[in-house]
Amino acid sequence: MPTGVPIEFAGLTKRFGPVAAVSDLSFTVEPGRVTGFLGPNGAGKTTSLRMLLGLVAPTSGSATIGGTRYRDLASPLTTVGAALEAASFHPGRSARDHLRVYAQAGRIDPQRVDIALGIVGLSEYANRRVGGYSLGMRQRLGLAGALLGDPGVLVLDEPINGLDPEGIKWIRGFLRTLAAEGRTVLVSSHLLSEVQQSVDEVVIIARGTLVHRGPLSSLEIEGAATKVIVDSPNREALAAALTAASASFEIARAGILVSGLEPAEIGHIAFVAGVEVSSLHRQKSGLEDSFLALVGEGGSL
Known part of the structure; x- marks a missing residue:
């Protein structure tokens, strides 16, 4: 069973010219829990996740997985599974072929391709071209890609976007299952209602700055009106x-x-x-x- 490791953001800052997209962001995501990374659109969530995954260089501070930067991980795809909101797929390639390319590049057992497709409910559509997929099916395929290496850490950017009610119910339960297995699960969303039934902890940012961190119950207590x-x-x-x-x-x-x-x-x-x-x-x-x-x-x- 894969074992999760902590994700740590320490003083993470990213400036684009005079604009601070993320400012001095510090928090830790622990294994065995689902942590919701929340904030309005434009709050800096995706930029933070891109810095964590080595896609954007921070201006200062660090983002590490088990104390190691993503680019320094010995086996990235079997350590961290990531699905970013802007994931793109070749429209003429089937879901199975798409994952086979990823598996080969990451030196992952090709048998994991059909296992991952089965986990997200796409086995029936594995040979269909991705160009004919709905948004919800593309979300599931992105999640299959994240699970391909059976990683201990999952980083998911807006995974519920585009799913139908049945899909939303499924992914909520699935996230809980992943955390119960000891994995580290970080899920971003701008919709509190999407994640409140599945997260243990919430980290909320606004304008690139941390404004709240704690159990979901603490959010209600802190905001209680007098x-x-x-x-x-x-x-x-x-x-x-x-x-x-x-x-x-x-x-x-x-x-x-x-x-x-x-x-x-x-x-x-x-x-x-x-x-x-x-x-x-x-x-x-x-x-x-x-x-x-x-x-x-x-x-x-």
Whole structure:
């Protein structure tokens, strides 16, 4: 069974002239977990992955796999499997022939070609020309290429893009299986909703800078809003009491949404005013709201 090794980004920076595409990016991806690398389009995710894979030279800092730069790996294709969003295929070549070329170049057992195609569900279409493939099928072929060397580390850029609902469900479970086998799995996406059912950790960047790192649950906690929903059979009287107490609030369908006060404080205001309270509880931001708060309103969901 392939064993994963840590991926480490240390002070990684890339400038294109005056523009900093990635700035002082540092985080570690551990084996046995699925790590989501998130951020809006243009945040610097693909540039970071290209530096990790030796396709772009960093201005400063480093990106290593098990402490080694990609170009210095003794056997890159059996150590790291990568599928970048912009992967291209010869339209006149079959999926099987495409992978055979990769296997020969990487000195990989040719029997792995049909194994990889079977894993991603393309066995039936192995001899079909890639030019006739849908976007989702091309995504699966890219994933087959990443799995060709049975690597311990997987780096996947937007792997869910173009998949149908069945394909999305499949890849979510597949990513979990890869991590459970002890592999290191790093998955980029600009859509939190795509990966939130499959990742253990999230690393979020915006404008090339790290803005959040931690378990998926910490994203909800960090973005939790300091708001409380309170309601009363006499909502007008409750609103008047809150106004008299200089509380900041707005009327919502579920009740009155109060900002900046704790539930106990709101309950006391209602008690002093002699207003009956029918409900009183905190309102938490959802994961998507937390994501937007971190990356700005331009972030994609």
